[in-house]
Amino acid sequence: MSPRPMVRPGGRSARVQKSVHAAVRELVGEVGRDALTVPMVAARAGVTPSTIYRRWGDLQELLSDVAVERLRPEAEPADLGSLRADLDAWAEQFLDEMASPPGRAYIRDALLGDPDGTHAGRCSAYAAEQIDIVLARAVRRGEPVPETELLIDRVVAPIMYRILFRPGRLDAAYARELVTNAVSGEPGTGRR
């Protein structure tokens, strides 16, 4: 969804991205993010400031790109033997990660430096990919499954909405209630 060209793994572009992202993470830990500047990141990463401005636009877009990368799932959802068990476990973990203080900071950064919505779109695509893995597994087991977009609406959206807009209850029982509503099989759940 990004208008930027694909990054070839191992190419110069990928190496620049890796060193600049690492520099941001280190410097945020050392000096805090309010003191961060593009020249400081460039010096640490061993690139020129203009390389950063050309590729990321400004510091806020760079912080957004780094945040999206931190929100990328590190592993496939666990296989616990049934759709319901897999979705419960995934939803609980997603809620935990997103509602944690670092998760909230990354979501915020991802949205702030994202004038055209492509960074936020990547966050949503990560969640959809994880859900797709769980659903494909359930299909192989012969279980009926809801559609990915329905799980986005009924599980992902309420969690993200409450994190951003409506403080309150965000616990494992809430995650499981949302899953119940997504897999309950009433008319309109879009089973395929």
Place this chain on the structure above:
Amino acid sequence: MSPRPMVRPGGRSARVQKSVHAAVRELVGEVGRDALTVPMVAARAGVTPSTIYRRWGDLQELLSDVAVERLRPEAEPADLGSLRADLDAWAEQFLDEMASPPGRAYIRDALLGDPDGTHAGRCSAYAAEQIDIVLARAVRRGEPVPETELLIDRVVAPIMYRILFRPGRLDAAYARELVTNAVSGEPGTGRR
């Protein structure tokens, strides 16, 4: 939810807010928001820049406060004679307003200049108040009603999530599908 003291209507504080908000709206129309500065807003509003810094912190927080004010509903939801009709009409209008270009810009501004989440919380409270009006009316008619928080999860959250994170289908039929899921009365819908 704001830590700031209540504003007494008609008092000096309310007059300052009104003139500063009006100045922001006028100047955004005249010079565009990227050219806006606090001294420019102060001059137009007839206050000192320090009045603005003291009350709003910085330009981004002021823009956020103005955006939240623009997101405040102007009227009660229409009374169309039944819960379903009222919710359909309200959800369609909410989707239209939030997904419009100005709506998206206000949501974005509201989130950006909002370090402690109180502005986003006000947006969510406006939606909950509108829903409460619809539900109270249905209770007076003798209709069974779901809980407000369930409507937030099932109608408001998916609309806001898709606006912020997942471009795609945002039309009246989608709004009505969300309402169907909220009022379908299956176990777990939290009827009271």
